[in-house]
Amino acid sequence: xxxxxxxxRSFLKVSALGGGGALLALYVKPAVAQFGPQxxxxxxxxxxxxxxxxxxxxxxxxxxxxxVKTMLPMLIADELDAxxxxxxxxxxxxxxxxxAGQIAGGSxxxxxxxxxxxxxxAAGRAMxxxxxxxxxxxxxxxxTTDSGKVVxxxxxxxxxxxxxxxxxxxxxPPALNTVKLKDPKDYKIIGHTxxxxxxxxxxxxxxxxxxxxxxxGMLFAAYEKCGVFGGKVKSANLDEIKQxxxxxxxxxxxxxxxxxxxxPGDPGLENxxxxxxxxxxxxxxxxxxxxxTWDEGKWGTPDQTSTVFQQKADEFSKxxxxxxxxxxxxxxxxxxxxxxxxxxxxxxxxxxxxxLEPQGCTAEFENGKLTLWTNSQIPGNARRLAAxxxxxxxxxxTLHMLHGGGGFGRRLTxxxxxxxxxxxxxxxxxxxxxxxxxxxxxxxYYRPGGFxxxxxxxxxxGKVVAWRNHFVSYGEGERFASAAAMGPTEFPQRxxxxxxxxxxxxxxxxxxGSLRAPSSNAFAFVIQSxxxxxAHAAGKDPVQFRMDLLNAGTPLPPPPAPGARGxxxxxxxxxxxxKGVLELVADKSGWGxxxxxxxxxxxxxxxxxxxxxxxxxxxxxxxxxNKVKVNKVWVAADIGSQIINPGxxxxxxxxxVIDGMSxxxxxxxxxxxxxxxxxxxxxxxxxxMAQAPPExxxxxxxxxNQPTGLGEPALPxxxxxxxxxxxxxxxxxxxxxxxxxxGFSWA
Amino acid sequence: xxxKLNVNGKSATVDVPxxxxxxxxxxxxxxxxxxxxxxxxxxxxACTVHLNGRAVPSCxxxxxxxxxxxxxxxxxxxxxxxxxxxxxWQEIDVPQCGYCQAGQMMTAAALLAKNSKPSDKDIxxxxxxxxxxxxxxxxxxxxVHRASEITTNASTRAVQTASVNK
Numbered sequence: 084x085x086x087x088x089x090x091x092r093s094f095l096k097v098s099a100l101g102g103g104g105a106l107l108a109l110y111v112k113p114a115v116a117q118f119g120p121q122x123x124x125x126x127x128x129x130x131x132x133x134x135x136x137x138x139x140x141x142x143x144x145x146x147x148x149x150x151v152k153t154m155l156p157m158l159i160a161d162e163l164d165a166x167x168x169x170x171x172x173x174x175x176x177x178x179x180x181x182x183a184g185q186i187a188g189g190s191x192x193x194x195x196x197x198x199x200x201x202x203x204x205a206a207g208r209a210m211x212x213x214x215x216x217x218x219x220x221x222x223x224x225x226x227t228t229d230s231g232k233v234v235x236x237x238x239x240x241x242x243x244x245x246x247x248x249x250x251x252x253x254x255x256p257p258a259l260n261t262v263k264l265k266d267p268k269d270y271k272i273i274g275h276t277x278x279x280x281x282x283x284x285x286x287x288x289x290x291x292x293x294x295x296x297x298x299x300g301m302l303f304a305a306y307e308k309c310g311v312f313g314g315k316v317k318s319a320n321l322d323e324i325k326q327x328x329x330x331x332x333x334x335x336x337x338x339x340x341x342x343x344x345x346x347p348g349d350p351g352l353e354n355x356x357x358x359x360x361x362x363x364x365x366x367x368x369x370x371x372x373x374x375x376t377w378d379e380g381k382w383g384t385p386d387q388t389s390t391v392f393q394q395k396a397d398e399f400s401k402x403x404x405x406x407x408x409x410x411x412x413x414x415x416x417x418x419x420x421x422x423x424x425x426x427x428x429x430x431x432x433x434x435x436x437x438x439l440e441p442q443g444c445t446a447e448f449e450n451g452k453l454t455l456w457t458n459s460q461i462p463g464n465a466r467r468l469a470a471x472x473x474x475x476x477x478x479x480x481t482l483h484m485l486h487g488g489g490g491f492g493r494r495l496t497x498x499x500x501x502x503x504x505x506x507x508x509x510x511x512x513x514x515x516x517x518x519x520x521x522x523x524x525x526x527x528y529y530r531p532g533g534f535x536x537x538x539x540x541x542x543x544x545g546k547v548v549a550w551r552n553h554f555v556s557y558g559e560g561e562r563f564a565s566a567a568a569m570g571p572t573e574f575p576q577r578x579x580x581x582x583x584x585x586x587x588x589x590x591x592x593x594x595x596g597s598l599r600a601p602s603s604n605a606f607a608f609v610i611q612s613x614x615x616x617x618a619h620a621a622g623k624d625p626v627q628f629r630m631d632l633l634n635a636g637t638p639l640p641p642p643p644a645p646g647a648r649g650x651x652x653x654x655x656x657x658x659x660x661x662k663g664v665l666e667l668v669a670d671k672s673g674w675g676x677x678x679x680x681x682x683x684x685x686x687x688x689x690x691x692x693x694x695x696x697x698x699x700x701x702x703x704x705x706x707x708x709n710k711v712k713v714n715k716v717w718v719a720a721d722i723g724s725q726i727i728n729p730g731x732x733x734x735x736x737x738x739x740v741i742d743g744m745s746x747x748x749x750x751x752x753x754x755x756x757x758x759x760x761x762x763x764x765x766x767x768x769x770x771x772m773a774q775a776p777p778e779x780x781x782x783x784x785x786x787x788n789q790p791t792g793l794g795e796p797a798l799p800x801x802x803x804x805x806x807x808x809x810x811x812x813x814x815x816x817x818x819x820x821x822x823x824x825x826g827f828s829w830a
Numbered sequence: 831x832x833x834k835l836n837v838n839g840k841s842a843t844v845d846v847p848x849x850x851x852x853x854x855x856x857x858x859x860x861x862x863x864x865x866x867x868x869x870x871x872x873x874x875x876a877c878t879v880h881l882n883g884r885a886v887p888s889c890x891x892x893x894x895x896x897x898x899x900x901x902x903x904x905x906x907x908x909x910x911x912x913x914x915x916x917x918x919w920q921e922i923d924v925p926q927c928g929y930c931q932a933g934q935m936m937t938a939a940a941l942l943a944k945n946s947k948p949s950d951k952d953i954x955x956x957x958x959x960x961x962x963x964x965x966x967x968x969x970x971x972x973x974v975h976r977a978s979e980i981t982t983n984a985s986t987r988a989v990q991t992a993s994v995n996k
Contacts, residue, residue: 147927148925148926148927148928148929148964149926150926276923278920278923279923279925281925281928282919282920282923282924282925282928283911283920285919285925285928285931285932286911286916286919286920286925286931286935287864287904287905287908287909287910287911287916288862288863288864288865288903288904288905288932289863289864290863290864292863292866292928292929294863294866294867295863297861303858328847362854362858362859363854363858364846364850364851364854364858368847437963438927438929438963439866439868439874439876439927439929439930439961439962439963439964440866440868440927440929441867441868486927486928487927488866488927488928488929489926489927489929489963489964490927491963517867519870520868520869520870520871521870730923731923734923734924734926734966734969735926737965737966737967737968737969738926738964738965738966739965740965741965741967742963742964742965763869763870763871763873764868764869764871764873764874764961765871765873769961769962769963770965770967771958771959771961771967772953772954772957772958772960772962772967772970772971773954773955773958775965775967775968776968777950777968778968779968
């Protein structure tokens with residue numbers, strides 16, 4: 084452990100000399116490139132100062148519970164030197180002529196906005212100083228600010244920002260790259276816990292969610308789709324439905340179905356039947372009387388069934404892979420001469436996002452113009468697809484961003500917003516579309532399931548000398564289904580001299596997409612569980628074994644090209660930062676020193692994703708009937724030099740741990756002839772309060788790196804940390820998720 | 831069919847089929863939107879309201895079953911957020927997305943009305959029906975304890991005030 088500290092210190096020195104921050108910025112760039120065009124950030128688009136002194140700061144990103152409506156304005160307010168208690172925060176509309184990167188995805192809000200939002204605030208402050216200098220006729224250098232006031236110490240004068248409001252319009256904002264940013268030690272808002280800006284509204288039940296939107300004359304809609312993707316209506320008893328109480332209209336929507344063998348990620352309007360009524364319950368009640376004959380199309384076949392997927396994967400594992408993604412050295416050859424060979428067949432299922440607010444959107448189509456009120460995580464796509472469905476220009480769409488009741492990646496797909504838009508146009512009235520929970524469970528973009536057949540070799544000293552993975556996933560040819568890929572730099576590539584990653588894919592007729600920490604949420608379980616197996620096979624302590632592995636790495640390669648997935652992926656992992664958090668979590672959890680009760684074990688895992696470094700330890704008790712209680716979790720994280728809103732960061736990290744526990748134990752979506760089997764939360768379970776760990780202890784390792792995101796990278800390590808603790812407690816190694824399939828349950 | 835309801839101390843007459851879940855009467859007829867739809871089968875309890883002081887899932891309560899029992903929604907705890915549970919939820923800053931929190935607060939308020947000083951175990955057992963997709967359970971537990979303190983302090987103050995007034 085001592086050696087580790089020296090390593091980390093020397094790294095910090097090197098990065099200070101070598102510009103580690105600049106390197107990180109290069110890694111952040113692909114993320115920016117991926118999330119839309121850049122428009123210059125103009126202070127006037129973000130800051131409004133009224134004559135009465137009210138400072139309003141615009142929050143530009145969709146907030147679905149990840150706290151950006153509070154966090155991004157904090158960055159502006161601190162550099163503006165505004166009085167946070169008096170600042171008003173206002174959610175913007177979607178407007179890509181004014182705002183860049185209006186998206187909730189990829190834990191990108193912090194790394195992509197950290198600098199520009201502070202610069203916006205600093206530019207605003209510089210303008211206030213210029214205005215004050217002109218007013219008082221004194222040099223700008225003599226003017227300071229103090230929480231909403233400009234101050235001229237020499238003449239003992241001060242003015243509220245509001246008194247300068249009228250002068251700001253005539254001033255040209257300074258170039259953002261010329262403004263001076265605060266020394267972090269002077270932060271008054273950043274780094275200090277601030278209450279969520281919607282907390283009061285939530286505590287008093289104000290109608291801030293998309294589902295709460297109402298418009299004068301609004302009708303309610305339900306939308307019935309075929310359980311099989313692409314299915315279209317052959318016939319339906321619409322005449323009968325139209326006679327049901329409250330029903331205003333019922334009609335069939337038919338669109339061309341994409342014929343490709345890899346389903347599109349966000350296909351726009353899909354076939355179905357719209358029922359429009361005076362209330363949603365009437366629409367839904369009428370829907371229960373629907374009798375539809377579907378043409379299921381090409382995906383309603385017996386091979387589109389979970390048990391068949393498993394059989395095919397096992398067959399693939401016995402044969403030659405379809406193709407090779409990465410080959411460093413000679414893993415096959417090395418495995419033949421290795422002192423010890425360990426094999427493990429791992430698998431994980433499809434799972435649903437199921438944010439608690441079901442999908443829904445309010446749309447108003449009038450005179451060729453469309454207005455949407457939505458909680459989309461990627462409103463730019465909602466606008467584009469809705470415009471396409473309604474046959475209008477994107478410039479004819481106004482999109483209001485409403486607070487979302489969770490997203491987790493589900494609302495990166497805009498099917499529900501497009502349906503609402505189309506239905507409103509069809510009936511010529513404002514329409515609130517709401518999916519039932521059953522709709523949501525049946526028509527999600529599921530976290531892709533997958534299978535990994537691993538084989539690794541150890542030498543006499545217990546060092547990993549070969550790693551071979553046959554990754555079985557979904558897709559066709561070289562194309563993976565959405566979010567179902569593994570890249571050529573997946574860990575422990577670069578840390579094992581002989582590394583081979585092969586793949587085989589099979590066609591898939593259900594839609595897949597990104598779920599919080601996409602790919603990482605499954606891969607961390609596989610890789611960190613298998614590494615645990617290797618540690619035990621080598622007779623080494625699981626923490627020390629991981630340290631040794633991290634020490635065996637080759638240096639960080641050059642940053643990936645803009646737009647490449649590597650911006651989030653393992654390619655950018657700095658082993659020294661990971662060793663830092665691993666050392667910290669081992670220290671804080673008393674690893675190796677902790678006295679453990681009977682049937683109790685402790686497990687560790689780490690994972691790098693979305694630019695964040697997380698190592699987690701879990702202590703669990705496993706009773707003889709395989710009932711599992713998580714006694715305590717320790718999280719150590721390096722997400723850079725600053726935790727912007729510490730209280731919320733803690734809350735979000737608790738949530739990541741608990742979310743990961745749900746995925747670990749109970750969640751599974753299965754497919755039967757192209758249809759999803761599970762219908763609601765009783766079959767796709769979330770952790771409940773009594774099952775949550777009584778304590779989750781979080782430690783931030785602040786390093787000299789730009790702050791990065793948190794919502795996603797905190798999740799992946801908890802699955803293997805608990806699985807490894809279960810092994811430590813019970814000797815049972817579970818290689819298939821969810822654990823409930825192997826007879827485990829929460830105590 | 832017409833039903834006369836008592837919601838948050840006010841009387842309201844609604845004309846809906848008797849099997850309409852109370853949830854949809856509250857949301858779409860009475861336009862009180864704090865009460866949320868999450869699952870429709872009583873699994874998540876985002877729709878929790880008080881029926882005669884008991885926390886019930888309004889999605890599983892047909893309007894015909896209400897009779898003359900008073901209904902309280904989150905809006906009825908207080909409009910300005912000054913009910914001890916609402917105060918505690920704000921002070922602890924419980925919410926992430928916030929969608930389940932109306933249901934959580936209603937269950938917590940019903941618990942505290944029966945048991946003003948619940949243990950962790952009491953809280954876990956009372957709150958176990960309410961799902962939080964974001965996983966704010968640790969803060970919910972903390973906030974219930976805090977609400978209990980606020981309630982106790984307030985009643986202590988009330989008792990002190992009362993004795994001073996004697």
